[in-house]
Amino acid sequence: MKNFTYKSPASLKDASQLLGDDWSQSIALAGGTDLLNLMKNEVETPTRVVNLKQIKELNKIEYNSGYGLKLGALATIAEIAAHPVIKAKYRVLHEAAREIASPQLGNMGTLGGNLCQRPRCWYYRNEFPCLRKGGDICYAIDGKNKFHCIIGGGPCFIVHPSDMAVALMALDANVTIFDGEKNHTVPISEFYLLPEQDMYRETVLKPGEIVTHIYVPDVGSGEKSGYFKFKERGIWDFAVVSVAVMLRKKGKTIREARVTLGGIAPKPWLEPHVSENLINLVPDEDNVSAICDQSLRNAFDLGQNGYKILLAKNLMKRMILKLAS
Ligand SMILES: Cc1cc2nc3c(=O)[nH]c(=O)nc-3n(C[C@H](O)[C@H](O)[C@H](O)COP(=O)(O)OP(=O)(O)OC[C@H]3O[C@@H](n4cnc5c(N)ncnc54)[C@H](O)[C@@H]3O)c2cc1C
Ligand code: SF4
Known part of the structure; x- marks a missing residue:
């Protein structure tokens, strides 16, 4: 790890001033569980670390x-x-x-x-000078891409x-x-x-x-929500694919829906096709399956990650039907 100075301001204003205007020089520290690993691997090499934990x-x-x-x-x-x-x-x-x-x-x-927290791509976290680190190649395209994105990616596929x-x-x-x-x-x-x-x-x-x-926002009446995360290992692990669903029903009819996926895109992915088509639906296995099957139309397989497309559709179905019952 490179040497750095450590500051622990008690106000937001002081913290922001210490952070300054150059990412590469000064960086915020909270619990340190991600940042310290990045600094040890010299992915982040700040000269000043600004601890936020004194800002009550x-x-x-x-x-x-x-x-x-x-x-x-x-x-x-x-x-x-x-x-x-x-x-x-x-x-x-x-x-x-x-x-x-x-x-x-x-x-x-x-x-x-x-x-x-920063991306978990193993090329990014290790000694590969990839696009995200200012290089000129994305190693995931022809490399190991089992856990990379199926939608929203390019030229980087985190x-x-x-x-x-x-x-x-x-x-x-x-x-x-x-x-x-x-x-x-x-x-x-x-x-x-x-x-x-x-x-x-x-x-x-x-x-x-x-x-x-x-x-x-406050929870409205008839609102239910749930999260399911598919992991490769049975113990704690990052999501291979995860799904978060919020449904608001009136009687048997869905009035509001937000369906979001994790592990498939460079950002949390709000799936508009599913969210919009659930509205005013009296859900059952057939109509929910049909909606989910039609989703993620722009998804693509990088070579080793195509399995995520079917997995994401099935996790959406499962969570929507669970909450709608
Ligand atoms: C072994 C392991 C397993 C993990 N598994 C999971 C998992 O299953 N699911 C999951 O979601 N996460 C997982 N994580 C990630 C973990 O949740 C994050 O490391 C943690 O939440 C980061 O919080 P922190 O306070 O330690 O952040 P830090 O490490 O202090 O900071 C992380 C980044 O956020 C920035 N930052 C922090 N606070 C602020 C702020 N208030 N404003 C602006 N920038 C800020 C920092 O500058 C830094 O870039 C895992 C991490 C490890 C090491
Ligand atoms: S997906 Fe490619 S460009 Fe993006 S962080 Fe990984 S190796 Fe770098």
Whole structure:
């Protein structure tokens, strides 16, 4: 690991100033569970690390009926998984947080860090000077691409790694960002970028900007949500494919639906065909299967990852039917 200076400011303004305007020089640290690995492997080589953990206003989880849920960026994965209101009302977020890695990681890893963690592509994480690191080749195209994306990729084919981001997309959450002077809020659907929009960054964050909170709208009556993650190993692991579904029903009819997939695209993938076609449907196995079978039309097989197309369709079907019953 390269030498760096360590700062621990107590205010957002000081933290943003210390972060400055050059990604390569100064970087934010929350739980450190992703960043320290990247620094050890010299994928990130900052000269200054800015610890956010002294900024107390970023710790809280608050819920107000009628308003919704406000999650501080420093709330830990374990706190989110154990929170009684999240467990009772925001099932999809509870289930996603519960699925993330080990208890040790849950205790250290934060929401902000989970949403902003860097891609897991093994070429990126190791000593390959690929496109995302400023090189001129994507090694995944002719290399090992079993876990790479099937949609939204090119010229880089990463998949987005965060379980909670996929769940928060199904809940239509908003991300609040401090830019050094003031806060602004973006829908989580606009927070993430595809490689064709930015080859080197996965979010809209600019240098010096800090995620402060995530807002999730209050749960409406008749609303149900859930998360399912397919993993290669039976123990804690990143999603091969995951699905987050929010359905709001009135009587037997679906009135609102948001179906999001993880592990298939460079960002959490809101599947518009499925979400739109579920509305005003009285769901049964046949009509839900037909809708899911018609989804992901632009998906492509890089050579070793085509199995994800059928897997994603089947996971959507399964979760929609489970919630609709
Ligand atoms: C073995 C292992 C297994 C894992 N399995 C899973 C899994 O199954 N599912 C899953 O979702 N994740 C998984 N992860 C990833 C893990 O969830 C993340 O490492 C963790 O959530 C990152 O949080 P952190 O607070 O430690 O972030 P850090 O490591 O401190 O930071 C991560 C990145 O986010 C940036 N950052 C942090 N906070 C902010 C903020 N408030 N504003 C702006 N930028 C910020 C940092 O600059 C850095 O680039 C796994 C990690 C490991 C090591
Ligand atoms: S998928 Fe992206 S991160 Fe991975 S090797 Fe290709 S360019 Fe690099």
